[in-house]
Amino acid sequence: MTLERISAEQALGTLADYSLVIDARSEGEYAEDHLPGAVNWPSLHDEERAIVGTRYKQISQFEAKKLGAALVAKNVAEHIQREVLDKAREWQPLIYCWRGGKRSGSLALILDQIGFKVTLVDGGYKAFRAALVADLPQLAARHHYQVVCGPTGAGKTRLLHALAKQGAQVLDLEALANHRSSVLGLIPGVAQPSQKAFDSLIWAALHRFDPARPVFIESESKKVGNVAVPEGLITAMRRSPCLRVDLSEAERVALLLEDYAFFVQDIAFFCERLGALTEARGKATVEDWQARARSGDVASVVQELLVNHYDPAYLQSIRRNFDQYETARVLAPRDHTADAMNELARTLLAA
Incomplete structure (x- = not known):
């Protein structure tokens, strides 16, 4: 033979x-x-x-x-x-x-x-x-995207999970990268894939999708932890229509305390990660956050991180990089829970 x-x-x-x-x-x-x-x-x-x-x-x-x-x-x-x-x-x-x-x-x-x-x-x-590598740009361009935007803690990932559960086509880059896409986004005990493996995972997902149906994706930056989003995909995302998730500040803090429970359970690790913000926020501010975290007041630290660090940087970046952000459809879940996101996903898909 x-x-x-x-x-x-x-x-x-x-x-x-x-x-x-x-x-x-x-x-x-x-x-x-x-x-x-x-x-x-x-x-x-x-x-x-x-x-x-x-x-x-x-x-x-x-x-x-x-x-x-x-x-x-x-x-x-x-x-x-x-x-x-x-x-x-x-x-x-x-x-x-x-x-x-x-x-x-x-x-x-x-x-x-x-x-x-x-x-x-x-x-x-x-x-x-x-x-x-040669096929990825044209494969990415073959699909049309709905980009889920919103500040840190607004529930973007929860909404993507809810959409996927209800049969929508979802490309969850943070799940593929094993990282939550911020200085504090490292997941303890979980290694990130190599750049080559990340590319392959994205290619495989896009290859499975039906080009006639939308792909829901989060408004990521060029890098998710240590891996880079392929150029063809990031270009397509940034030209696509946006959906903006709005949650109150209190709901966002509650969501982050749930999703980042490992920080609450391991304050030493939380303080170590906060140290990475020293250059951006200043030594005195970071040391104050670390002291309050050690005393058990994690919620107020998270609130200040949102208001003083993440929100201004996110708004500046999203306006600069995503062409259709200013005309985004606003989505307002009743709260941060999975039930609320499932309800929002059903409404969104029905429309």
């Missing part, structure tokens, strides 16, 4: 056609980024890849290849024993590795010899990454 090969550009549009997408690279390579929906069957594990690479540099290419072949054969056998014995003849995997195809080719050859129809991505992950 002959192994079928497709280009990375073809793979972009046909991932759903395969029974399984298999990444034959090491765990570390896979963790940095991978094709959407791919599972990891390493032909060489991270530590094995390092050992083979060292042998290649210090001894010879021939000796490295012998060791690599033995390790790959062992690993491929384990994958087949674990994952393949229950597969029907109709099972059709798409396989890729980094670029050259040796690691994916080893797995593909054996699966092919068993009798499965196997497809390889020409140029591997490297070619796919280049194709995805």
Whole structure:
């Protein structure tokens, strides 16, 4: 049988056609980024890849290849024993590795010899990454967006969650980035994805969406924590119609105390994050906030953060960057609760 090969550009549009997408690279390579929906069957594990690479540099290419072949054969056998014995003849995997195809080719050859129809991505992950980066701007431009705006604590993310629950198309960039998009937006114990993985997550979401229906998205800045929103998407967002969520100051404080409960529970961590605002707000102000937080008065600190720090910066940024903000439709939930946001989402979608 002959192994079928497709280009990375073809793979972009046909991932759903395969029974399984298999990444034959090491765990570390896979963790940095991978094709959407791919599972990891390493032909060489991270530590094995390092050992083979060292042998290649210090001894010879021939000796490295012998060791690599033995390790790959062992690993491929384990994958087949674990994952393949229950597969029907109709099972059709798409396989890729980094670029050259040796690691994916080893797995593909054996699966092919068993009798499965196997497809390889020409140029591997490297070619796919280049194709995805090239495709993202036009994919982003294909959709029309409703940009959910509003100051910090207004409930933008809660509204997005409510819209998604009711079947709307929602691109939640903060959820994809594992970050709440501010100096205090770090989520304890949760790592952000790499830039490559963030791009892939956005591409996969946009690829699933129906261009005939709106995509609801929050009015993010160019960066969400340490990752950047792709240029084509940020450009499309900033030209799109806006929806402005309005909540009272007291409701916003209550919402933030709920959503950032980990700060209330870990005052030392809260004070540490407040320290990042020293340059912007001054040492005396930040030390006052830290002292009040330690005394248990977190609510007043949050209120001052909103009024003195976040609100002025947000208003200046949103007016400068989002073309249709001044004509935004105003949305006024009755309060900050999930029930109120669900009610608002129903009204919005019905309209």
